[in-house]
Amino acid sequence: MATNFLQSMAVLEGARAALKVGAVSKGERVGFICDLRVEPDVIYAFFAAAGELGASPFLCMVDRGRGYGPPDEFVEAIKTANVLYFSWEMANSLVIKALRQERGIRCVGFPHCRTAALLSDDAVRFPLDVLSALYPKTWDPFRCGKNVDVQITDTKGTDFRITLTKENIEEKFAQDPRYSGQIVANKPGYVSHLPVGHGPNVLSPSEPHNATSEGTIRLDALTLAPGVYRGWTGDSAYQEPVTCHMKQGRIVSIEGGKEADMFRRVIAADLDNVCQLREIGVGHNPKVPTFRGERGYHGANHAGAVHWGFGGGHQKKRIHVDAIIFQTTVKANGTVIIERGRLKALDDPEIRQMASQYGDPDRVLAEAL
Numbered sequence: 001m002a003t004n005f006l007q008s009m010a011v012l013e014g015a016r017a018a019l020k021v022g023a024v025s026k027g028e029r030v031g032f033i034c035d036l037r038v039e040p041d042v043i044y045a046f047f048a049a050a051g052e053l054g055a056s057p058f059l060c061m062v063d064r065g066r067g068y069g070p071p072d073e074f075v076e077a078i079k080t081a082n083v084l085y086f087s088w089e090m091a092n093s094l095v096i097k098a099l100r101q102e103r104g105i106r107c108v109g110f111p112h113c114r115t116a117a118l119l120s121d122d123a124v125r126f127p128l129d130v131l132s133a134l135y136p137k138t139w140d141p142f143r144c145g146k147n148v149d150v151q152i153t154d155t156k157g158t159d160f161r162i163t164l165t166k167e168n169i170e171e172k173f174a175q176d177p178r179y180s181g182q183i184v185a186n187k188p189g190y191v192s193h194l195p196v197g198h199g200p201n202v203l204s205p206s207e208p209h210n211a212t213s214e215g216t217i218r219l220d221a222l223t224l225a226p227g228v229y230r231g232w233t234g235d236s237a238y239q240e241p242v243t244c245h246m247k248q249g250r251i252v253s254i255e256g257g258k259e260a261d262m263f264r265r266v267i268a269a270d271l272d273n274v275c276q277l278r279e280i281g282v283g284h285n286p287k288v289p290t291f292r293g294e295r296g297y298h299g300a301n302h303a304g305a306v307h308w309g310f311g312g313g314h315q316k317k318r319i320h321v322d323a324i325i326f327q328t329t330v331k332a333n334g335t336v337i338i339e340r341g342r343l344k345a346l347d348d349p350e351i352r353q354m355a356s357q358y359g360d361p362d363r364v365l366a367e368a369l
Contacts, residue, residue, distance in 0.1 A: 008041070010120035014113070015045035017125045018194055019053065022083045022108040023186035026054035031081035033074060035065040038087045041116040046085065069093030081105055083185070087114055091191045104188025113194045122368065123195035123287040123301070130354050130364070131196060132181040134284045134303070137345035139179045139200070141335040142169050150202055151331045152217075152280075152306060155340070156241055158325060160215035162203065162280070172207070176200045197285025197301035205278045205309055205320065211248040213277050217308065218243050219323040221299075224266065225259040228290070228324075242323070244310075251275040251310065266321065267310075274319050279309025282330070282338070286346060286367040290326050300324055303367060304343040342367075 024030055030050050034043060043059065050057040058081075060074040065088030070078060075095060078084060083106045090096050091107040099105045113119045142148050148169060152160045173179045177190075178200040185192040203210055218241040221228040229238035242263055243255040254264045267274045283305040290299035300307040306328050311320040327341035337344055345351055346365050355361040 007116070007120070008045075011041055011045045011116045012048055014119035014121065014124045015042075015049035016052070017128075018046070018085070018108070018110065018113070018119065019049050019055075020128060021184050021192050021194060021196055022085065022106055023184055024050060024053055024055050024083050028055045028082035029080055030055050030057045031078055031084045032057060032059050033065075033070055033078070033084065033086040033090070034059065034061050035087055036061075036063050037065075038114045039116050042114060042119050045116075045119065069095050078105075079103065083108070085110060087111055100189035100191070106185035106187070106189065107191045108185055109191075109193040111193075119194075121195065121287070123197070123285050123289075126195070126197075126285055126287045127355070127358050127364070128184060128196065130351065130358070131285060132183050133351055133354055134343065134345045135178055135181040135183065135200075137348050137351060138282065138284065138337050138343060139173075141332040141337060142179075143173070144333065148332050150280075152215075152325075152328050154218065154325060154328045156218040156327075157243075158216060158218045158328060160213070160217050160246065162210060162213040164202070164210075168207065172201075172204060176204075195285055195288055195301055197283050197288055197303070198307075199281040199283075202280040202282070203277065205311070209249055209276060213246055213249045216243060216245055218325070219308065220326050221324045222259055222263060223322045224262045227259075246277060249277050251277070263321065266319070274311055274321065276310065276312060277308065278311045278320065279307070279322075281307045281309075282343075283307065284343065284345075286343070286365055289368045290324075299326065302326070303346060304328075304338045304341045306330065306338070 032046055047057045060077055062071055069090045085108045088111055089109055091109060113124060146166050148164045150162050152158060183196050220241060222242055227238055229241045238259050239257040241256060242260045244251050245253045254260050283300055283302045285301045286303040288299055288301040290302050299305050306325050308323045309320055328338055329340055330338040352361040355364040358364050
């Protein structure tokens, strides 16, 4: 009985933390768009947490979320929401994007927190003020008023470089508030995701093709294949990394085991729309585990993880394949922002001082495996 009570309280604490990400307040209507992959305890906890705040929650539910957006029959109800939480991605669908712009609806995605265990995880409950402060500490080296040469290496043989122009940096920093630490949906039309910590990016999918990207990338995980490379054999383990050789921003060859074969087949089936490098992002949340055994969730939000996206350009139905490397060293014009997988901002004295408000900073900032 006591164990069940403690588990329920942990889920409720996760829901309370999740509603902070959406900046839910008294008198607001909060919509939860869910499918049957969301455990009942998650929904109960969301409703209880919303009630504590004096907000009015409502639920729209289908058996399985499909496509990129809400079912048509939910749209009228969604229009009444101030904040929208959804269990499959839809924030940038045509319908929701229009409502964000016209009505200021705020959005929080939770595709990776559908279970009670995931919602109650330390990654969801990590202090938002500390997490927010990690972003400018990490990205300020890019605010140098000149072009930035980014080098990404690791001990497995990754050796990759890309150049960002001064104009490109200024434009993306102006468009994405995460570079400055704005990570919650507390303003009209803003979007966030649970657990918080994904991105922002060195290279974003919305940007023009960057032909300066060159080198070798040895990937630890792909969304095409469950599992991750750990350096040993066993269940859910890649036998070897997936190696991509890049030239002028495009994959020119792929090496590796069965996971590499899967990637190669996808590229061969649609060469023009898959083999460009479209995204390089950085995770910031130290409590996100690097691997849970779930397809498509390989720790992209983990502090110091570098996630990669491969696909085409701006095609409406473009394919996008995500991948992760966990133990990189990343330099921006020679300044180290990640060292062998450790986000350097985690060791900043000001960050440690902030973390000490929540206990021993070594414990608060300790990384999940």
